[in-house]
Amino acid sequence: MPNYMLLLHEQPSDFSQYSAEDMQAVIAEYVAWRHSIESQGKFVHAEKLKDEGGKHLSMTDAGLRVTDGPYAEAAEVIGGYFAISADSYDDAVKLAAECPHLKYGGRIELREIEPTG
Amino acid sequence: MEQTSEINNFVGHLFRHHAGKMAAVLVRHFGVANIDTIEDAIQDAMITAMKRWPFSGTPDNPTAWLTQVAKNAVIDKLRREQKTVTIDDLEFAQEITPASHFEGEIDDDQLRLIFACCHSSISPDSQVALTLKIVCGFSVGEIARAFLSNESSVTKLITRAKGRLRSGEIAFEIPAGNELAERMTPVLKVLYLMFNEGYAPTAGSEIVRRDLCSEALRLAEHLAQDAKTTMPQVHALAALFCFHAARFPARVGSHGELLLLADQDRSRWSQELIASGLKHMTASARGNELSNYHLEAEIASVHAVAASLDETDWRRIVECYELLQSRSYSPIAELNKVIAIGQIENSEQTLDRLDQLEADGKLSNYFLFHAARAHYLADLDRIDAALDSYQRALSLSHNETTRRLIANKIGELKGDRNEHTI
Structure with missing residues (x-):
């Protein structure tokens, strides 16, 4: 089965007004989604990217330019990623569509991973 | 799932x-x-x-x-x-x-x-x-x-x-x-x-x-x-909690719906919690102190030990409500008292009492008042008036499960009425 990468784009939000119950509910949804992927044997890997810090690198005429990101240019950042295996793009879309990230206003970029070796 | x-x-x-x-x-x-x-x-x-x-x-x-x-x-x-x-x-x-x-x-x-x-x-x-x-x-x-x-x-x-x-x-x-x-x-x-x-809960879907x-x-x-902290009124409060908690297993029906006291299977009440409540009641009687918690616990205990709705000592419950009201008046407790009296009197008399209670206006936005009124109206076959009251109750309730219960009552009443017309 090919592997797919789900890049979770999100807008940085302020959660300071979230109640304990609200946060509990968010986690429960993600855990349930992840569990359903795991139970189909399609979970590969997931990682959260740190919110703070982040750099943008580019080469200019004056040489290497390093700016602080990730918020410098985009209103949106990648919060983290999930790698899953799926039968096909259709199947991968089906699995990604269930991700609570979409419900909370985030965007998912879905890409097939080129097999190495 | x-x-x-x-x-x-x-x-x-x-x-x-x-x-x-x-x-x-x-x-x-x-x-x-x-x-x-x-x-x-x-x-x-x-x-x-x-x-x-x-x-x-x-x-x-x-x-x-x-x-x-x-x-x-x-x-x-x-x-x-x-x-x-x-x-x-x-x-x-x-x-x-x-x-x-x-x-x-x-x-x-x-x-x-x-x-x-x-x-x-x-x-x-x-x-x-x-x-x-x-x-x-x-x-x-x-x-x-x-x-x-x-x-x-x-x-x-x-x-x-x-x-x-x-x-x-x-x-x-x-x-x-x-x-x-x-x-x-x-x-x-x-x-x-x-x-x-x-x-x-005042809102949301959990009962x-x-x-x-x-x-x-x-x-x-x-x-x-x-x-350091054991005191009669602490025991009274603990007793009250125990008696209410004892009814939890019977409060929800097989489809997740809220069941009223009259419809609850009393064999599902937790005898362990009732026993624990009675123990706290005994401990709460030490000393001369009488708190609202004592009276509320006693009301709950009368329900907890009754074999059925009919075999409940309603007179004792009414007495407790009267004592509570003499200590600090609350329109909601008054409503509960009228409903308790309703178990002794007929529906006509209870409806009169509810109408008197409505006159002071404090309960006009309380869904349970309208639900209670609807119940007695339906009992007297005044179906249209009962439906109006249930609708009023529905518009004032924000708890999903309570709303479902009221909606079911409305459905039943409409069903009854159609049967009569056919």
Whole structure:
């Protein structure tokens, strides 16, 4: 089965007004989604990217330019990623569509991973 | 499906419960005066969990994880403010790792924290709001609902109260002597409100937030057992909780619907909790003190020991309501009294009493009043009027499960009427 990468784009939000119950509910949804992927044997890997810090690198005429990101240019950042295996793009879309990230206003970029070796 | 509900149970209400437990542990280590830093750190730890756990999965010991993260955040903040921090990391790590003796210590810390929140320098309304916020992990919105207030008033109450905690004049201890009795009143009121919000949530879809009730019951039991805090009215409150909690298994039908007292299968009531309630009742009778909790517990006990609705000692219940009303009048208790009298009198008489009660206008926005009225109207075959009242009740109820119950009643009545016309 090919592997797919789900890049979770999100807008940085302020959660300071979230109640304990609200946060509990968010986690429960993600855990349930992840569990359903795991139970189909399609979970590969997931990682959260740190919110703070982040750099943008580019080469200019004056040489290497390093700016602080990730918020410098985009209103949106990648919060983290999930790698899953799926039968096909259709199947991968089906699995990604269930991700609570979409419900909370985030965007998912879905890409097939080129097999190495 | 089963797995999903398993997960939901696993994470359960951990955050709210553990927000309270974390607060107790952290206040013991860092002091009452640092309450703002501690609360922010708890909120940040929960936000971190919310952002990280979807990717990393839930840690094996979520409480320990959260407490550790919150502790580090407190230390960082205090260091940035150039305050000296000394904390034995090893000791702390052992403390937040579940061990048999630990839960008891947290119970003690939570009681100390409740007493700090109920200090006499804090106004009564603020005491309750503050305790629900810090000890019970309620959000401002949830407190506003429990209080029938709005969020900005609750925020004001809490901000003012936290100023007192920050002053550093409030100790983290269970008071003694005369002070204890005085400070017990708000402590018990807080537990009462907690249980109430769990028993009949004002909004949302859950009928019984059992965990909130069991949390209130647990703290009441703890106060009742502790040699320093055991008092007749503490036992009365614990008894009241036990009797109500005993009915939980019978309150929800097979389709998740709310069942009224008349429709409950009494064999499903927890005899263990009823026995525990009766034990607390006995203990509450020591001394000459009579509190509202004594009377409410007695009403609940009459229900708990009755074999059926018809075999209930309604006269005793009416007497208790009258005593309650003579101590402090409440239109809602008056409504309950009229409904109890309705079990003795006929529907016509009860309807008259309800109409008299409506005259003072205090209950015109209370859904249960209209639901009760609808019940007696339907009993007298005044179907259209009954439907009107049920519609009114429906428009005033914000709890999903209660709304479903009322909608079912409306459906049944319409069905009956159609049968008659055919």
